[in-house]
Amino acid sequence: MITPKDNDTFVRRFRKKMSKKDLKFNSRTIHGGQHPDKAYGAVMPPIYQTSTYAQTTPGGHQGFEYSRSANPTRTALENSLASIENGTYGLAFASGLAAIDAVIKLLNPGDEVVSTNDLYGGSYRLFKQIFEKYGIVFHFIGMQSIAAIEEKVNDRTKLIWVETPTNPMMNVIDIKAASALAKKHDLLLALDNTFATPYLQRPLDLGADIVMHSATKYLGGHSDLVVGALVVKDKDLADKLYFIQNASGAVCGPMDSFLTLRGIKTLHVRMQRHCENGKAIAEYLAKHPKIEKVYWPGFETHPNHNVAKAQMDDFGGMISFVPNGSSYDDAIKIVEKLEVFTLAESLGGVESLAGHPASMTHASIPKEEREKSGVVDALIRLSVGIEDVDDLIADLEQAIG
Numbered sequence: 378m379i380t381p382k383d384n385d386t387f388v389r390r391f392r393k394k395m396s397k398k399d400l401k402f403n404s405r406t407i408h409g410g411q412h413p414d415k416a417y418g419a420v421m422p423p424i425y426q427t428s429t430y431a432q433t434t435p436g437g438h439q440g441f442e443y444s445r446s447a448n449p450t451r452t453a454l455e456n457s458l459a460s461i462e463n464g465t466y467g468l469a470f471a472s473g474l475a476a477i478d479a480v481i482k483l484l485n486p487g488d489e490v491v492s493t494n495d496l497y498g499g500s501y502r503l504f505k506q507i508f509e510k511y512g513i514v515f516h517f518i519g520m521q522s523i524a525a526i527e528e529k530v531n532d533r534t535k536l537i538w539v540e541t542p543t544n545p546m547m548n549v550i551d552i553k554a555a556s557a558l559a560k561k562h563d564l565l566l567a568l569d570n571t572f573a574t575p576y577l578q579r580p581l582d583l584g585a586d587i588v589m590h591s592a593t594k595y596l597g598g599h600s601d602l603v604v605g606a607l608v609v610k611d612k613d614l615a616d617k618l619y620f621i622q623n624a625s626g627a628v629c630g631p632m633d634s635f636l637t638l639r640g641i642k643t644l645h646v647r648m649q650r651h652c653e654n655g656k657a658i659a660e661y662l663a664k665h666p667k668i669e670k671v672y673w674p675g676f677e678t679h680p681n682h683n684v685a686k687a688q689m690d691d692f693g694g695m696i697s698f699v700p701n702g703s704s705y706d707d708a709i710k711i712v713e714k715l716e717v718f719t720l721a722e723s724l725g726g727v728e729s730l731a732g733h734p735a736s737m738t739h740a741s742i743p744k745e746e747r748e749k750s751g752v753v754d755a756l757i758r759l760s761v762g763i764e765d766v767d768d769l770i771a772d773l774e775q776a777i778g
């Protein structure tokens with residue numbers, strides 16, 4: 378029988394053997410924060426489908442008491458998340474929105490938040506329709522101008538919430554400059570890294586305090602789960618977030634933790650292909666006579682291309698475009714004709730998806746508010762998957778006509 382003491386030696390040995398700090402990103406997606414399971418040496422962490430853990434005497438346990446507080450499969454995922462984001466502490470939640478909810482719960486009534494204006498529709502809804510009720514004040518602004526952020530900062534401001542590239546307009550916000558501003562005014566900087574993933578951009582290295590993910594998207598990568606994540610470096614901040622995670626209880630379950638962890642192991646391989654296919658499709662659309670506008674940070678003509686080049690290693694597979702004429706009906710016709718692209722919410726899976734923000738992901742944002750940031754009725758958003766790019770282009774060709 379393996380006693381707890383032997384277990385610890387076992388774990389320590391493997392930790393030492395694979396000292397993860399030295400590994401490069403493409404190895405950390407696979408090994409970061411991981412060690413073979415204590416019980417039988419399983420290479421993949423088992424799905425610990427249990428709510429509770431036997432104790433030999435009150436408090437006599439192996440670090441796990443109750444699965445809301447901690448579960449070994451979730452811990453394995455949380456360690457992986459910390460490793461790939463160059464952080465120290467990872468926290469896995471039941472959804473991306475549950476992760477954002479935990480961050481905003483750091484605040485008190487009267488506190489103010491400066492946020493990106495064209496952010497994910499669900500984040501906007503959470504801020505406006507849930508947290509404003511509790512007296513937290515949100516300012517939504519175009520963050521391409523750092524001066525515009527500073528204009529909104531006052532002595533009640535506590536948090537800057539950044540999403541970059543933004544959804545669905547693909548604006549790019551300068552993370553280093555935003556973090557310098559946050560430090561100057563003693564604010565927290567939280568960054569939604571869902572679109573870029575740590576394969577393309579590492580916000581903690583650029584000075585952000587909190588990285589957030591909808592792991593539902595690229596990290597999971599297979600459109601088979603809904604999971605959220607936070608990663609931080611600072612212990613005090615990690616303790617506060619952990620307290621909220623446990624007290625509010627929106628944790629990631631063991632099965633979803635396992636699937637997310639499995640997804641992360643191929644993140645770098647998938648992202649490489651998402652970027653290649655994304656580039657080919659962005660260039661195809663830009664040349665198409667029936668397309669009016671294409672939004673993709675890889676274009677030299679993109680207004681924030683230089684910032685994107687400085688803070689991202691490549692430009693990703695998210696593209697938005699507007700067909701000629703810019704009518705609601707034209708956009709609907711195109712998305713309905715697509716065959717290889719699936720018309721669906723979400724993004725970041727192996728399969729290509731097309732979405733119509735005005736009627737789908739961003740329907741919860743008032744039209745007037747939406748159009749201010751460029752989310753017009755005819756805008757179509759693509760999440761370019763990892764299929765053969767020739768098939769994807771042929772599909773767009775027949776749909777655009």
Ligand SMILES: *Cc1c(COP(=O)(O)O)cnc(C)c1O
Pocket residue numbers: 472473474475497499500540544569571572590591592593594603604605
């Ligand atoms: C999907 C998404 C979220 C919300 O995450 P869920 O997992 O759906 O709760 C937040 N931010 C961005 C950028 C997203 O794409």
